Amino acid sequence: MKKSDKRDDIIRASLELIVEHGFHGAPMAMIAEKAGVGAGTIYRYFENKDALIKALHREVEEKLIATLTEGYSDEKPIRERFIYLCTMLLKYLVSHPLYFRFLEQYYNSPYGVSLRRDKILRKSDNRDIFTDLFEQGIARQAMKDLPLPVLAALAFGPLIALARDHTLGLLELDDALIIKSVEACWDGIKGNVYADEFK
Amino acid sequence: MKKSDKRDDIIRASLELIVEHGFHGAPMAMIAEKAGVGAGTIYRYFENKDALIKALHREVEEKLIATLTEGYSDEKPIRERFIYLCTMLLKYLVSHPLYFRFLEQYYNSPYGVSLRRDKILRKSDNRDIFTDLFEQGIARQAMKDLPLPVLAALAFGPLIALARDHTLGLLELDDALIIKSVEACWDGIKGNVYADEFK
DNA sequence: GTTAACGGAGTGAACATTCATTCCTATCCG
DNA sequence: CGGATAGGAATGAATGTTCACTCCGTTAAC
Numbered sequence: 204m205k206k207s208d209k210r211d212d213i214i215r216a217s218l219e220l221i222v223e224h225g226f227h228g229a230p231m232a233m234i235a236e237k238a239g240v241g242a243g244t245i246y247r248y249f250e251n252k253d254a255l256i257k258a259l260h261r262e263v264e265e266k267l268i269a270t271l272t273e274g275y276s277d278e279k280p281i282r283e284r285f286i287y288l289c290t291m292l293l294k295y296l297v298s299h300p301l302y303f304r305f306l307e308q309y310y311n312s313p314y315g316v317s318l319r320r321d322k323i324l325r326k327s328d329n330r331d332i333f334t335d336l337f338e339q340g341i342a343r344q345a346m347k348d349l350p351l352p353v354l355a356a357l358a359f360g361p362l363i364a365l366a367r368d369h370t371l372g373l374l375e376l377d378d379a380l381i382i383k384s385v386e387a388c389w390d391g392i393k394g395n396v397y398a399d400e401f402k
Numbered sequence: 403m404k405k406s407d408k409r410d411d412i413i414r415a416s417l418e419l420i421v422e423h424g425f426h427g428a429p430m431a432m433i434a435e436k437a438g439v440g441a442g443t444i445y446r447y448f449e450n451k452d453a454l455i456k457a458l459h460r461e462v463e464e465k466l467i468a469t470l471t472e473g474y475s476d477e478k479p480i481r482e483r484f485i486y487l488c489t490m491l492l493k494y495l496v497s498h499p500l501y502f503r504f505l506e507q508y509y510n511s512p513y514g515v516s517l518r519r520d521k522i523l524r525k526s527d528n529r530d531i532f533t534d535l536f537e538q539g540i541a542r543q544a545m546k547d548l549p550l551p552v553l554a555a556l557a558f559g560p561l562i563a564l565a566r567d568h569t570l571g572l573l574e575l576d577d578a579l580i581i582k583s584v585e586a587c588w589d590g591i592k593g594n595v596y597a598d599e600f601k
Numbered sequence: 602g603t604t605a606a607c608g609g610a611g612t613g614a615a616c617a618t619t620c621a622t623t624c625c626t627a628t629c630c631g
Numbered sequence: 632c633g634g635a636t637a638g639g640a641a642t643g644a645a646t647g648t649t650c651a652c653t654c655c656g657t658t659a660a661c
Contacts, residue, residue, distance in 0.1 A: 209607090225512050227426055230650055232609095241608030243653075252651065311510035313424050319570055347586060352573040353564065357586055360559030365552065371518055374551040387546060387556050391590030408641090430617060431643095440642035442619075451617065 210248045212238040217259055222304040226256070226312060260309050263302045270295050275332065281345040282389060284336055289362060289385040296366035297376050303366050333358075344394050357391045409447045411437040416458055421503040425455070425511060459508050462501045469494050474531065480544040481588060483535055488561060488584040495565035496575050502565050532557075543593050556590045 216238035220229035231252060235242040249255040271291055277284065296303040309315050337354045340346030346354060365384055368374040376384075415437035419428035430451060434441040448454040470490055476483065495502040508514050536553045539545030545553060564583055567573040575583075 228512070231652075232650075235609090242651090243609065244607055246652070247606070307510060311506060313427070316570070319572070347582075349582060349586065350573060350579070352567045353579065353583055353586075356560045356563035356567060356583070357590070360561070360563035361555045361590070362559070364555035364559035364562075368551045368555060371515070373518070374549060380549070380552065383546075383548060384552055384555070387548065387552075387590045390592075391556070391560070391586045393589075429615080431615095434643095441617090442643065443641055445618070446640070 209238070209240055209244060213240065213245055213248060213255070214259055214262065217255060218263075218301055218305055221256075221259075221308060222301050225308065256309075256314065259305070260314070263305055267292075267295060267302065267306075271332065277332075277335065281336065281340045281343060282393070285340070285358070285389055285392070286385055288332065288336070289358060289388060290381060292359075293362050293366060293376070293381050293385065294378075296362070297369050297381070300370040303370060307363075307367065340392075346392050347394050354392055358388055361388050361391075408437070408439055408443060412439065412444055412447060412454070413458055413461065416454055417462075417500055417504055420455075420458075420507065421500050424507065455508075455513065458504070459513070462504055466491075466494060466501065466505075470531065476531075476534065480535065480539045480542060481592070484539070484557070484588055484591070485584055487531065487535070488557060488587060489580060491558075492561050492565060492575070492580050492584065493577075495561070496568050496580070499569040502569060506562075506566065539591075545591050546593050553591055557587055560587050560590075 213234065216234050217229065220234055220237060231245060232242050234255075235245055238245075245255065249258060271288060274291075275284070275287065279287070310318070333355065334351065337346065337351050340354070341348050349357075361384065365374070365376060369376040412433065415433050416428065419433055419436060430444060431441050433454075434444055437444075444454065448457060470487060473490075474483070474486065478486070509517070532554065533550065536545065536550050539553070540547050548556075560583065564573070564575060568575040
């Protein structure tokens with residue numbers, strides 16, 4: 204029974220309640236009850252509700268990034284890398300619906316909007332995997348020569364929409380369908396060339 | 403000066419406040435002040451806050467659908483119809499950022515989720531333009547043979563993401579870029595055939 | 602025995618909604 | 632035409648509720 208035991212319980216309870224009822228349908232008293240702790244105890248681990256939600260976001264996002272990074276190699280051809288990342292991402296979102304629903308809510312709230320604004324400002328210093336991939340893709344003419352946000356929209360837009368449909372039960376996404384969908388995304392992004400196997 | 407003058411003021415004030423501060427940063431008192439009416443007046447036009455928000459959503463969605471329907475002809479080839487609808491949609495979202503931001507918030511809230519669930523249930527009786535287009539597209543082999551929700555995700559996912567990037571200032575979407583983006587969407591959806599001009 | 606962790610009733614602020622009252626306008630009467 | 636009056640529209644102070652957060656008595660740890 205580590206010190207962080209209760210902390211985890213609180214994080215977990217927040218996640219479940221926020222996913223089910225939204226930020227506003229998850230009062231601190233309810234979180235405390237679900238976590239099996241007193242209302243005051245939450246404030247031993249988190250300064251306030253805001254800090255709790257931000258901590259939850261950080262944990263969820265870290266796990267996601269770790270999953271994508273693991274097993275990724277930037278030695279492979281552009282297409283293969285793209286398919287790999289997108290497939291991993293979609294599979295992860297589909298198999299972790301709680302995380303996915305939470306991230307959706309978070310990004311579509313005042314938290315997420317200010318976070319986006321931050322990202323614009325420190326644009327240059329966060330070199331993430333996808334930025335590199337898109338820039339290389341354009342340089343090698345494997346991808347269309349469009350602004351990075353457009354390529355990102357073409358890649359992630361469909362994946363997010365698919366994950367949403369799946370978690371809401373509108374669509375049964377199995378492995379075969381995931382692959383077909385990701386390949387369709389690639390068709391939208393790839394440049395107009397005869398062969399792209401060695402790009 | 404019609405009877406609905408104040409009603410419009412209230413709707414407008416709600417829209418602006420909700421877009422700027424979210425559902426929860428828009429208390430009735432603030433809406434009343436912005437609309438230039440007394441707090442109680444709102445309740446002469448709307449039963450409660452919930453009804454107000456639903457009415458706002460209905461108005462916004464009606465305008466959007468009217469825009470898309472206007473000038474659309476289901477006589478034209480599949481590709482042309484697809485490009486037309488997507489271009490109109492994206493242009494509309496870009497030029498009406500308040501409506502767009504509101505719809506985003508609405509769909510990512512408890513309102514939107516229950517609305518989606520409703521849509522699943524009465525699946526069969528809402529024959530909208532896009533459903534018809536996708537079904538014809540598959541039948542004529544102009545589009546990939548994928549489940550309708552997947553085609554919808556491939557088409558709308560990127561458009562929504564682009565509109566969001568634009569309203570947040572991450573990207574300047576001019577007419578040329580809109581067309582390129584919509585054509586890239588089409589590349590993701592179209593079937594693998596030599597010529598699709600006459601489908 | 603001392604210190605840190607915990608619990609949950611209590612507190613005050615914020616909020617949606619109500620309702621007694623005022624305001625406005627149109628109709629009618631002299 | 633001027634003034635009275637009715638009745639719907641509008642108002643905003645008051646109300647009751649919900650909620651994040653605090654405080655202090657109790658419990659567990661060592």
